Amino acid sequence: MDSYDVIAPATGAVLTTVPMNGVEETDAAIAAAERAFPGWRAVAPGDRARLLRRFAAVVDAHLEELAQLEVRNSGHTIGNARWEAGNVRDVLDYYAGAPERLSGRQIPVAGGLDVTFHEPLGVVGIIVPWNFPMPIAGWGFAPALAAGNTVVLKPAELTPLTAVRLAELALEAGLPEGVFTVLPGRGDVVGQRFVTHPGVRKVCFTGSTAVGKSIMAGCAERVKRVTLELGGKSANIVFADADLEKAAAAAPGGVFDNAGQDCCARSRLLVQDSVYDKFLELLEPAVKAFRVEDPALETAQMGPLISAAQRSRVESYTSAADVAFAGSAPDGDGWWFPPTVLLARDTADRHWREEVFGPVVSVLRFRDEAEAVALANDTEYGLSGSIWTRDVGRALRVSRGVDSGNLSVNSHSSVRYWTPFGGMKQSGLGRELGPDAVLGFTDVKNVFISTEE
Ligand code: NAP
Numbered sequence: 001m002d003s004y005d006v007i008a009p010a011t012g013a014v015l016t017t018v019p020m021n022g023v024e025e026t027d028a029a030i031a032a033a034e035r036a037f038p039g040w041r042a043v044a045p046g047d048r049a050r051l052l053r054r055f056a057a058v059v060d061a062h063l064e065e066l067a068q069l070e071v072r073n074s075g076h077t078i079g080n081a082r083w084e085a086g087n088v089r090d091v092l093d094y095y096a097g098a099p100e101r102l103s104g105r106q107i108p109v110a111g112g113l114d115v116t117f118h119e120p121l122g123v124v125g126i127i128v129p130w131n132f133p134m135p136i137a138g139w140g141f142a143p144a145l146a147a148g149n150t151v152v153l154k155p156a157e158l159t160p161l162t163a164v165r166l167a168e169l170a171l172e173a174g175l176p177e178g179v180f181t182v183l184p185g186r187g188d189v190v191g192q193r194f195v196t197h198p199g200v201r202k203v204c205f206t207g208s209t210a211v212g213k214s215i216m217a218g219c220a221e222r223v224k225r226v227t228l229e230l231g232g233k234s235a236n237i238v239f240a241d242a243d244l245e246k247a248a249a250a251a252p253g254g255v256f257d258n259a260g261q262d263c264c265a266r267s268r269l270l271v272q273d274s275v276y277d278k279f280l281e282l283l284e285p286a287v288k289a290f291r292v293e294d295p296a297l298e299t300a301q302m303g304p305l306i307s308a309a310q311r312s313r314v315e316s317y318t319s320a321a322d323v324a325f326a327g328s329a330p331d332g333d334g335w336w337f338p339p340t341v342l343l344a345r346d347t348a349d350r351h352w353r354e355e356v357f358g359p360v361v362s363v364l365r366f367r368d369e370a371e372a373v374a375l376a377n378d379t380e381y382g383l384s385g386s387i388w389t390r391d392v393g394r395a396l397r398v399s400r401g402v403d404s405g406n407l408s409v410n411s412h413s414s415v416r417y418w419t420p421f422g423g424m425k426q427s428g429l430g431r432e433l434g435p436d437a438v439l440g441f442t443d444v445k446n447v448f449i450s451t452e453e
């Protein structure tokens with residue numbers, strides 16, 4: 001089998017090599033997952049739950065190792081990477097509660113008994129991007145396994161290391177062979193095979209909107225189930241009545257976390273006219289204080305971008321734009337880029353419209369609530385967003401008015417494993433996490449049993 005180099009984004013050096021799976025290896029892994037399925041779905045609910053809890057415990061025992069691996073492979077700050085490994089553990093624990101609770105219904109009918117079952121689908125294919133390798137993998141595989149499916153997972157080419165390790169830990173926890181397989185390789189080879197292979201019954205994809213559309217089209221061929229978590233261009237709306245100090249202090253974290261390589265990044269900053277100048281004055285020191293440094297340092301708030309290509313892409317947005325101010329970043333080796341604040345001339349600016357996926361925020365002013373909502377909705381995306389105001393009625397009106405799957409008021413938090421997450425419009429299809437995610441890995445079966453003599 002071929003192999004390829006994995007690069008450390010903080011230095012540009014080769015970290016290790018991993019196998020490059022091709023179609024043949026993918027087909028073999030899918031066949032193994034198909035063989036493992038009948039046994040896995042037949043594991044008693046309490047036993048499947050216990051195995052998932054044990055998997056969570058093994059992840060917990062290796063939390064620091066996984067976090068350090070992510071720092072090296074993805075350039076995530078050590079603080080973030082620990083949260084990410086902990087998130088895999090928590091998501092496994094949470095969905096370990098699902099097998100014994102996957103109840104159907106009993107529906108009143110004449111002449112018999114009618115019951116529904118939530119049947120697992122079979123083999124589920126999960127395609128993961130490079131920006132959050134561990135959490136996004138876990139949001140797919142944990143509920144899929146809990147519902148009784150077997151899983152094949154393709155990590156991003158750039159960031160396969162933690163996923164490969166998680167598959168080893170699953171075996172260590174006692175999951176049977178073939179239940180959870182990780183296949184590093186190319187998206188257009190391994191990922192594409194998940195789409196075309198008749199044995200894969202659902203594809204969970206997270207990544208770019210362009211690839212997501214092609215996956216949805218490919219899945220249509222076999223009416224294959226599909227979940228899409230795609231791009232975003234989320235608004236951070238600051239009203240004049242907000243706690244401006246707090247909003248300004250929080251704004252950098254809301255967009256520069258993970259070097260802005262976050263589909264939930266609040267990359268469009270909308271500030272009400274009357275406080276626009278004051279807000280930018282408060283924002284400048286917060287941006288300049290944002291610590292961009294070696295991600296292994298405990299003090300780091302931001303590390304490098306994932307690749308040289310991603311850095312050129314980000315640069316293409318800032319080079320011709322009107323820069324208000326920027327923070328600093330190390331120079332030398334690695335794919336570093338400073339946190340940057342751009343002034344949008346109007347809504348036609350490319351950096352205002354397109355997902356940059358880097359530490360770049362665009363600022364625009366608005367007059368009133370109606371204009372803020374209209375500007376926030378003037379995008380094909382609808383993933384997340386924030387609203388800063390002290391007026392409860394306004395907070396609720398704007399939350400209902402913005403077409404986005406995940407909003408936060410006076411906060412930038414988007415993700416809790418026990419609340420649903422996903423996008424409206426071209427940001428995605430379906431929801432992950434929360435109490436209902438397991439149902440997305442099942443089909444409802446209705447059975448009528450006659451009681452007639
Ligand atoms: P991408 O190309 O959509 O990649 C996401 C995943 O899909 C990777 O595992 C990729 O494999 C795989 N893939 C690529 N082409 C495929 C195909 N034809 N069939 C099946 N799978 C395929 O995204 P990217 O290139 O990493 O990033 C590009 C842009 O997408 C970013 O700049 C950002 O705007 C957006 N993005 C969004 C998210 C999000 O969370 N919503 C995450 C990442 C990126 P390879 O690793 O081999 O390419």
Ligand code: MG
Nearest residue numbers: 187207208211
């Ligand atoms: Mg790509």
